[in-house]
Amino acid sequence: MRILFLGDLVGRVGRTAVIEQLPELVESNQLDFVIVNGENAASGFGITETILQDVLDAGADVVTTGNHVWDQRDTLVYIERQDRLLRPVNYPSGTPGRGAHLFTARNGARVMVANVMGRVYMDALDDPFAAIDNVINGCPLGDVADAIIVDMHAEATSEKQAMGHFLDGRVSLVVGTHTHVPTADHQILENGTAYMSDAGMCGAYDSVLGMDKEEPVNRFQRKIPSSRFTPATGDPTICGVAIETDDRTGLAERVAPLRIGGRLEPVIPSFWPNGA
Numbered sequence: 001m002r003i004l005f006l007g008d009l010v011g012r013v014g015r016t017a018v019i020e021q022l023p024e025l026v027e028s029n030q031l032d033f034v035i036v037n038g039e040n041a042a043s044g045f046g047i048t049e050t051i052l053q054d055v056l057d058a059g060a061d062v063v064t065t066g067n068h069v070w071d072q073r074d075t076l077v078y079i080e081r082q083d084r085l086l087r088p089v090n091y092p093s094g095t096p097g098r099g100a101h102l103f104t105a106r107n108g109a110r111v112m113v114a115n116v117m118g119r120v121y122m123d124a125l126d127d128p129f130a131a132i133d134n135v136i137n138g139c140p141l142g143d144v145a146d147a148i149i150v151d152m153h154a155e156a157t158s159e160k161q162a163m164g165h166f167l168d169g170r171v172s173l174v175v176g177t178h179t180h181v182p183t184a185d186h187q188i189l190e191n192g193t194a195y196m197s198d199a200g201m202c203g204a205y206d207s208v209l210g211m212d213k214e215e216p217v218n219r220f221q222r223k224i225p226s227s228r229f230t231p232a233t234g235d236p237t238i239c240g241v242a243i244e245t246d247d248r249t250g251l252a253e254r255v256a257p258l259r260i261g262g263r264l265e266p267v268i269p270s271f272w273p274n275g276a
Contacts, residue, residue, distance in 0.1 A: 001109050001147055001247060002272075003033045004258065005175050006240035007182070008066075009041040010203030010210030011231025015051060017238050017261065018202050019058040026059040029272040033105040035113055035149055037177045037199070038085075039065040044211060044231045046071030049078040052085055061103055062086060064115040066153030066178055067123060088117035088153060090131035100135045102145060109146040109247075112139045116163075118154025118178075128152075128159075129166055136170050141250040147172040148250065154178055157197050164195040172245050172252055175199050180209040182239045182257060182264070192251030200239030205263045207232035237262025242269040 004025070009015045018036065026034060036055055041047040046068050055063055062084050069087045070076060079085055079097035089099020100114035114135045116128045132150060139145050148171035152163045160176040167174055169191030175198075176183070182200025189195050203210035208217070211229045218226055238260040243252045256269035268275045 007199035013236040014203035017236040022059040036060040038063040039068040064151040086115040090126040112145040112148040118159040120156035194252035194255035204232035204234035206234040
């Protein structure tokens with residue numbers, strides 16, 4: 001099975017690039033399943049229901065989030081009717097929405113997607129390891145699910161790596177989000193789980209994490225805010241990670257980064273039909 005995960009959409013330029021280019025990516029590369037992290041899609045803070053629907057209509061099967069999930073206050077309401085929008089699974093019991101769900105891919109395969117948030121330098125949610133363990137135990141790979149994808153939304157690389165090793169052999173992919181910088185450590189771990197510390201963002205890289213440079217630089221220098229953070233409006237780059245899984249085991253056979261457009265060196269997975 002061929003699966004694509006795209007990193008955090010940041011602002012109008014990031015979401016527009018994905019909405020415009022994802023349909024062709026899905027069709028020309030015969031993608032079976034697409035996950036997009038959309039927590040910064042609405043002016044950098046959260047995601048509206050209209051934007052969510054636009055991303056789904058473009059070809060995303062699931063949209064994950066993170067610490068900005070509730071920045072658009074109406075998300076607390078519409079998330080209950082949008083089962084393809086996930087919030088971190090380790091929010092306390094009774095939080096609106098869901099953190100994991102079993103979906104059907106284009107090829108008919110069963111794909112479990114789980115969204116979890118780290119605790120190091122982040123909000124103190126419930127234990128992410130225990131929360132994910134509970135999800136996987138209830139939907140084991142190769143039995144109930146043909147593939148399992150985990151979006152580990154976290155600040156600390158060490159916590160992301162620990163989650164990768166914790167789940168090695170039990171899920172198809174553990175991919176980090178939140179820090180908006182694509183890492184060069186894509187790999188298949190010892191027991192067959194694909195891993196990447198951060199998928200990067202879909203947004204303008206002539207920026208500070210997708211935001212217009214002036215205000216972040218000012219705050220680092222003066223420690224005094226002078227205006228709100230606003231998403232950068234430069235040329236966007238689409239960043240993510242692609243995997244191919246074994247149809248029998250659900251474990252990863254291939255993993256590669258994806259980078260299209262903008263300022264970063266372009267990379268297309270070599271195992272895609274249009275790959276280099």
